[in-house]
Amino acid sequence: MLLKRSPDIPASEITDERLYLRRREFMRIAGGTAMAVAAAPLLACAAEPAGADPAANGGPFDAPGSPLTGYKEKAVTTDEKLNTFEEITGYNNFYEFGTNKGDPKAYSGSLKTSPWTVKVDGLCSKPADYHLEDLIKPIQLEERIYRLRCVEAWSMVIPWIGVPLSKVIERAEPTAKATFIQFTTLLRPSQMPGQTTSVLEWPYVEGLRMDEAKHPLTILAVGMYGKSLINQNGAPIRLVVPWKYGFKSIKSIVRIRFVDKQPETSWNISNSQEYGFYSNVNPQVDHPRWSQASERRLGGGLFNSKIPTKMFNGYGDQVASLYTGMDLRRNY
Amino acid sequence: MQKAAKVLVFLACLAPFVWLAIRTLTGRLGINPIEDLELTTGIWALRLLVITLAVTPFRRLTGWNRVIQYRRMFGLFTFFYACVHFAIYIGLDQSLAFGLILKDVAKRPFITMGFTAFVLMIPLALTSTKGSIRRLGRRWQVLHRLIYVSAVCAAVHYLWKVKVMIGSPVYYAIVIALLLGFRVLWQLRSAKLMKTQRVTA
Numbered sequence: 453m454l455l456k457r458s459p460d461i462p463a464s465e466i467t468d469e470r471l472y473l474r475r476r477e478f479m480r481i482a483g484g485t486a487m488a489v490a491a492a493p494l495l496a497c498a499a500e501p502a503g504a505d506p507a508a509n510g511g512p513f514d515a516p517g518s519p520l521t522g523y524k525e526k527a528v529t530t531d532e533k534l535n536t537f538e539e540i541t542g543y544n545n546f547y548e549f550g551t552n553k554g555d556p557k558a559y560s561g562s563l564k565t566s567p568w569t570v571k572v573d574g575l576c577s578k579p580a581d582y583h584l585e586d587l588i589k590p591i592q593l594e595e596r597i598y599r600l601r602c603v604e605a606w607s608m609v610i611p612w613i614g615v616p617l618s619k620v621i622e623r624a625e626p627t628a629k630a631t632f633i634q635f636t637t638l639l640r641p642s643q644m645p646g647q648t649t650s651v652l653e654w655p656y657v658e659g660l661r662m663d664e665a666k667h668p669l670t671i672l673a674v675g676m677y678g679k680s681l682i683n684q685n686g687a688p689i690r691l692v693v694p695w696k697y698g699f700k701s702i703k704s705i706v707r708i709r710f711v712d713k714q715p716e717t718s719w720n721i722s723n724s725q726e727y728g729f730y731s732n733v734n735p736q737v738d739h740p741r742w743s744q745a746s747e748r749r750l751g752g753g754l755f756n757s758k759i760p761t762k763m764f765n766g767y768g769d770q771v772a773s774l775y776t777g778m779d780l781r782r783n784y
Numbered sequence: 785m786q787k788a789a790k791v792l793v794f795l796a797c798l799a800p801f802v803w804l805a806i807r808t809l810t811g812r813l814g815i816n817p818i819e820d821l822e823l824t825t826g827i828w829a830l831r832l833l834v835i836t837l838a839v840t841p842f843r844r845l846t847g848w849n850r851v852i853q854y855r856r857m858f859g860l861f862t863f864f865y866a867c868v869h870f871a872i873y874i875g876l877d878q879s880l881a882f883g884l885i886l887k888d889v890a891k892r893p894f895i896t897m898g899f900t901a902f903v904l905m906i907p908l909a910l911t912s913t914k915g916s917i918r919r920l921g922r923r924w925q926v927l928h929r930l931i932y933v934s935a936v937c938a939a940v941h942y943l944w945k946v947k948v949m950i951g952s953p954v955y956y957a958i959v960i961a962l963l964l965g966f967r968v969l970w971q972l973r974s975a976k977l978m979k980t981q982r983v984t985a
Binding site: 751 | 813815816817821876878888894948
């Protein structure tokens, strides 16, 4: 058991959040901007009185790499050594900026992530276009130190900062018909040079089953190493699902849509023989062209042996029950 | 003059290795240093293989016959980079776990391809001396056609390694296909020429 703390969220925290939300409402009214209460979430942020909350205007998400404050440190952690900031930001798969590991760092600089709107829609009773601040601010930020296992058999340990996706889902009030969620990455070839090539179908799309999406380990990350996300890591907001191969954790999200059937996912469209919908980390089910039994933990230098890969990337205690009775060889 | 040219070509072929050694010793490899070493040596083996295979078509098309005297050096440098590539895979990537390596070779098509490409080069390197050429005579040429098989395996090895078959591995496969295709066309043409000559005679 590598996790030091169970990620289950105690009931007390949920109460806290309600108070927090009410506090925001109170401040808006007190500031004489009653209009903001009725307005769409997109407007709410701009209408908030300046100075009431420094994050509201020119907040940390407006400039990638700005310091984040007030997050709960090590809400989930591990005793493994963290990868360095340089490793996490210098070795990326983000095909929107090129297929080489150094391309995202080299070519993502011109991507403008502010203002950023996330559309939450589909089968839910409260669809909305959220300004990023409004999507995140009502929810307590948490640091989640997770292992990230790439389908290419390398891995890192990354201190993400984000919010449980379940909180965002709750707010949208999905209907009973919503059984899956589809996520979409920004489509902007002028600032994402990889999108001018046909390496994948654009925009990048990913999906989760509703119970996977609501699982307490699943987060929407907005930061890493105490700062807001920088472009090559999927700024300003990305998914992190630590028990699945890295490509499931879609970056630079602009749309979260509730649907009633298993949505299409980019790698599955590209090569369905090799990349399934579930893509759970599984050392017993090899990629058709290479073994998934072991992985190289980056940061160990030249004489760094591979380490055995763990079922569900070591999060089996928390997530195995999601897949009871499923043939994980067929549902790869 | 000719000797100086040979030394220059030799140094040019060795330069990528020297640069890689410098990067290794000064800690300037990438964030995944083992992958960096494997990719760099693999790509140079492939580049030199392409150059080796290009010698004959180049000679036929330009009539510049002297280029043939560099072919052995290109071929041996291909083998040299393939050896370093293979050694890094065995020693650093797999940490000398021979059981796992054998399983990998048998089970992973992309490793099988790379391994085959490498093994087929061994007899070619061993028989690259003037003595061998003399001793083997006509059979030397037949034996050295193994390089065609090795080249196909090397191209497929690279194609099967990547997550999506696009870009660099595809370009190498196309270039190798063209170089091999040239030989087929040349054979067909000379066979046809001989036929017409026989008819007119």
